[in-house]
Amino acid sequence: MTALSGAERTATTPRPAPRLLLASQLVFNIGFYAVVPFLALVMTQDFGMTATAVGVVLGARVFSQQGLFLAGGMITDRWGPRRAMLVGCLVRISGYLTLALAGSFPLFLLGAVLTGMGGALFSPALESLVGKAEERRRNTRGKAAGLFALLAICGEIGAVAGPLLGALLLDVSFSWAAVAGAAVFAVITVVLWRSVPAEAPDTVRGPPAGIRPAAPRGEGIAAMLRERRFVAFAALYSVNLLAYNQLYFGLPIELTRSGAGAGALAGLFAAASVLTIALQLPISRLTGRIGPGHALTAGFTLKGLAFAGMALLVQFPATGTLQLLPALLLVAGLCLGHMCVGPVAMPLVLDFALGRRSGIYYGLLASMGGCAVLLGNVVLGPLYSGATQPGPAAAWPWVVMAALTVIPAVGLSKLLPPARPAP
Numbered sequence: 529m530t531a532l533s534g535a536e537r538t539a540t541t542p543r544p545a546p547r548l549l550l551a552s553q554l555v556f557n558i559g560f561y562a563v564v565p566f567l568a569l570v571m572t573q574d575f576g577m578t579a580t581a582v583g584v585v586l587g588a589r590v591f592s593q594q595g596l597f598l599a600g601g602m603i604t605d606r607w608g609p610r611r612a613m614l615v616g617c618l619v620r621i622s623g624y625l626t627l628a629l630a631g632s633f634p635l636f637l638l639g640a641v642l643t644g645m646g647g648a649l650f651s652p653a654l655e656s657l658v659g660k661a662e663e664r665r666r667n668t669r670g671k672a673a674g675l676f677a678l679l680a681i682c683g684e685i686g687a688v689a690g691p692l693l694g695a696l697l698l699d700v701s702f703s704w705a706a707v708a709g710a711a712v713f714a715v716i717t718v719v720l721w722r723s724v725p726a727e728a729p730d731t732v733r734g735p736p737a738g739i740r741p742a743a744p745r746g747e748g749i750a751a752m753l754r755e756r757r758f759v760a761f762a763a764l765y766s767v768n769l770l771a772y773n774q775l776y777f778g779l780p781i782e783l784t785r786s787g788a789g790a791g792a793l794a795g796l797f798a799a800a801s802v803l804t805i806a807l808q809l810p811i812s813r814l815t816g817r818i819g820p821g822h823a824l825t826a827g828f829t830l831k832g833l834a835f836a837g838m839a840l841l842v843q844f845p846a847t848g849t850l851q852l853l854p855a856l857l858l859v860a861g862l863c864l865g866h867m868c869v870g871p872v873a874m875p876l877v878l879d880f881a882l883g884r885r886s887g888i889y890y891g892l893l894a895s896m897g898g899c900a901v902l903l904g905n906v907v908l909g910p911l912y913s914g915a916t917q918p919g920p921a922a923a924w925p926w927v928v929m930a931a932l933t934v935i936p937a938v939g940l941s942k943l944l945p946p947a948r949p950a951p
Contacts, residue, residue, distance in 0.1 A: 546661045546675055548723055549654060550682045552613075552716060556650065557686025559712035562694035563624060563705055564589070564643065570702045571636060581633050585640045592644030593651075594769075594898025600648040601891020602749060604656055609887065610724045612653035617717040620646025621710045628706035639706075646713075652894065655679075656887040657724075659878050676871040677812035684804040752888055758880040761943040762896045764936040765873055769897030770904040771831045771933060772866050775800065775859065777905055777912070778925060782838070782855050784916045786846040796852075796859050803863045811867045820872045821941035827868030828940070832933035834861020839926035845918045879945035904932075 568586065571577040604612040623642030630636045662675045697705035753759060775797070783792055815823035834857060841854040877889045911928065914921035 545723075546658070546678075548719075549658050549661065550675075550678050552654060552720065553679055554682040554686045555712060555716050556654075557683050558690045558693065559620075559624075559709045559716070560643075560647070561687050561690025562697065562712070563627065563709040565691055566694055566698055566702065566705065567627075567636070567640065570698075574702065575631065577633060577636075581636075585633075585636050588637055589640035589644040591898070591902065592641045593647040594644075594894060594901065596645060596648035597652055597894035597898065598749075598888070598891040600650075601652040601656075601888040601894075603649060604653040604887030604891070605748075605885040608726065609653040609657045610720070610726055612649050612887070613720055613724065614717055616646045616649030616651075616653065617713045617720070618646075619649060621713045621717070622646075624706045624710035624713065628703040628710070652887045652891045655874065655890045656885070659875070659886050659890070662875050663878050674812065676874040677808050680867070680870055681805055681808050684801045684808075688798065688801045688805075749888060751884075752892065755880060757943055757945070758889065759892075761876075761880070761940065762893045764939050764943065765869075765893065766896040766900035767828070767932050767936045768831075768866065768869055768873075769894075770900040771828075771835075771929060772862055773901045773905070774835075774929060775862060777908065778915075778929075779855060779858060781912050781915050782842065782858065785842060785918060785922060786851050786854065788851050788855065792852060792855070796855055799856070800859050800863050803860065804867060807864070808867050808871070811864070812871050815868055815872050820876060821944055823868050823872045824940040825937050827865040827872075828933045828937035830861050830865035830868065832930050832937060834858050834865070835926045835930035835933065837861070839923040839930060842915065842922040842926065843918060843920055876945060882945075 567589075568582045571582050571585065600612065600616075607615075620643055623639045623644075623646055626635055626639035626642060630639050658675050658679055693708070694705050697708050779796065780793060815826075818826070837857050838854055841857070846852075846854060873893075874890075877886055877893060881889050908925045908928065911925040915925055916922075
């Protein structure tokens, strides 16, 4: 029997519909944001826990998700995306049920860790499937960043709808909110089990059309780490997540400095989601025309300008109509930059993988971002302590971030994978 080529295997393998993958991201985020944003409030107000306990629980959740993305990518490549996604949903369900029963620090910690681990299994598998669908679009003259742009939009819609659902359920009790979140993930599990076809975990696709590896290469983490260009790309790109994370770390501190208070935070997050939903597709079409190198440079430049603007503005008191100006500029710059670089970088992972299983590549990209957030926030923490009052000291964390964005703005365009010919 004649062996099938990589392209022929891909053509004959059942594929999940792209709209199913996008809907999964939407519902996954609704379930996530209906519960997790309220953890700190519930732990402090309902159970009287300290800020240190809350910080440990939230930090453990972030680390168990972002820090384990690489492991999630490896599991995706070994098990296949379908099984990894299903197990990820089941693990997150167990985490939410644990949170529903939690009344003590150990149970909150266990529930948060299980919740993060579920995301670490689910997201690299989903991105791997979206990457394959995106590759098929590109090979048939589809738009280069279309599906990843839509994935970002679906995620933002979920990030807006989730807290609204959670706030309604929280009026009953946090336990009911957590049970409802578990029910959402149970529905996703059933839909994915019935709709996503099984794929042999050892299936290796041939390289993309027009691309041939210079030499035979293996699979797994060792082979990926030998790809120095990709490792360097992932390291520089990790600044993207660190920069975007300042919406959660630096923005509340800026609101304290300006006197706007925490009440403005929800409105600013809503503005960030509206910006993404409204502008992601037009920006993706623009970046598709200018090319990935220019798009990455433009995105990180926008982020750098936002941080540089903050470094100037925070030195002076802000009152009246100008009170929210620095925060609005920060949100706009970070969101616009994020919209430029995210949907461009994700499809590039496929070009780095050259037909090999891509879950581990997406996992490394996300894990490096998580490490950058952890290390960067450790450095920025002491600097932010002087940023709660107007003055020269308030500028330092923003100066550091502005300087960091220069590195990927200049360097990423030199680390792009070989351009594939037009199909």
